Amino acid sequence: MIEIDNLTRRFAQHTVVDNLSFRVQPGEVLGFLGPNGAGKSTTMKMLTGFLAPTSGSARILGFDIQRQTLQAQRQIGYLPEGAPCYGDMRVAGFLGFIAEVRGFRGAEKRRRVEAAVARLELEMVLGQTIDTLSKGFKRRVGLAQAILHEPPVLILDEPTDGLDPNQKHQVRQLIAELARDRIVIISTHILEEVAAVCSRALIIAAGRLVADGTPLELESRSRYHQAVTLVGEGLELDALAALPGVAGVEANPREGSLTVLARPGEVIFPQINALIHQRGWRVRELDVERGRLDEVFRTLTRGEAA
Numbered sequence: 001m002i003e004i005d006n007l008t009r010r011f012a013q014h015t016v017v018d019n020l021s022f023r024v025q026p027g028e029v030l031g032f033l034g035p036n037g038a039g040k041s042t043t044m045k046m047l048t049g050f051l052a053p054t055s056g057s058a059r060i061l062g063f064d065i066q067r068q069t070l071q072a073q074r075q076i077g078y079l080p081e082g083a084p085c086y087g088d089m090r091v092a093g094f095l096g097f098i099a100e101v102r103g104f105r106g107a108e109k110r111r112r113v114e115a116a117v118a119r120l121e122l123e124m125v126l127g128q129t130i131d132t133l134s135k136g137f138k139r140r141v142g143l144a145q146a147i148l149h150e151p152p153v154l155i156l157d158e159p160t161d162g163l164d165p166n167q168k169h170q171v172r173q174l175i176a177e178l179a180r181d182r183i184v185i186i187s188t189h190i191l192e193e194v195a196a197v198c199s200r201a202l203i204i205a206a207g208r209l210v211a212d213g214t215p216l217e218l219e220s221r222s223r224y225h226q227a228v229t230l231v232g233e234g235l236e237l238d239a240l241a242a243l244p245g246v247a248g249v250e251a252n253p254r255e256g257s258l259t260v261l262a263r264p265g266e267v268i269f270p271q272i273n274a275l276i277h278q279r280g281w282r283v284r285e286l287d288v289e290r291g292r293l294d295e296v297f298r299t300l301t302r303g304e305a306a
């Protein structure tokens with residue numbers, strides 16, 4: 001388990017991470033979300049022992065990151081923001097070097113490097129210098145170095161930032177595979193990432209925790225939760241707006257659709273369906289929404305970002 005208690009970091013007079021407390025259990029893929037400058041990277045650096053907190057503590061599988069730094073760091077694979085450094089090293093040399101830094105020698109070192117290379121499918125680029133790799137391959141090299149020592153905890157800072165959609169998909173699949181037997185914390189400001197790979201999301205704004213839940217729970221806080229969007233002929237906005245449980249109706253001229261919003265806790269699809277049949281409207285599309293994570297994110301973090 002990861003236990004974070006009252007973690008705080010100040011730079012000069014500016015409190016960048018403000019009294020954060022949470023737990024992460026094995027098997028969880030935790031998305032750590034927040035707008036630019038919210039304090040995500042600063043938190044990751046404190047969790048991995050690269051930055052001392054001003055106050056508070058972080059324990060990684062029981063090891064205090066400040067007082068038992070080496071033992072705690074052995075539990076962690078860390079993918080920092082951006083590409084791996086050592087750009088003029090070849091991939092094979094870089095991974096061998098990291099294996100040695102992690103304390104592996106001889107046959108054990110070769111076994112670890114081969115396993116990471118196979119997992120990240122890096123065989124084709126082993127002889128290439130890191131600087132000459134595509135962004136997607138650089139990120140895969142970064143992930144390979146993070147899993148070399150087979151750590152039970154992976155901390156990944158913006159793992160798909162700057163990748164094209166295919167590369168994003170590949171890296172997300174990899175993360176899902178790696179997550180099976182580990183704790184994974186992913187810092188991101190890409191909301192689709194949370195829905196795609198995370199079992200739980202924390203949202204921070206200006207260094208403070210503002211939400212903690214599964215992606216579905218967070219979506220259910222949206223004003224679009226249980227909203228029904230209709231495309232069809234003869235739809236009457238006023239009749240829809242007058243139905244019980246309806247909070248309002250939005251017209252979407254670009255899509256030629258109407259979105260009927262539900263009051264919190266209400267399910268309005270049955271009433272709408274009954275009205276459609278009663279009035280004989282010809283409905284071509286009907287969609288019930290789970291909610292919109294981007295709207296929840298904006299509402300929770302608006303005006304609070306640094």
Ligand SMILES: Nc1ncnc2c1ncn2[C@@H]1O[C@H](COP(=O)(O)OP(=O)(O)OP(=O)(O)O)[C@@H](O)[C@H]1O
Pocket residue numbers: 011016034035036037038039040041042043189306
């Ligand atoms: N070493 C430092 N000295 C002073 N201020 C810093 C330092 N490191 C970070 N900050 C400030 O702390 C705030 C949070 O930065 P941080 O990088 O943690 O945000 P973030 O949520 O990771 O943002 P992004 O999504 O842009 O990466 C920013 O205002 C940043 O300028």
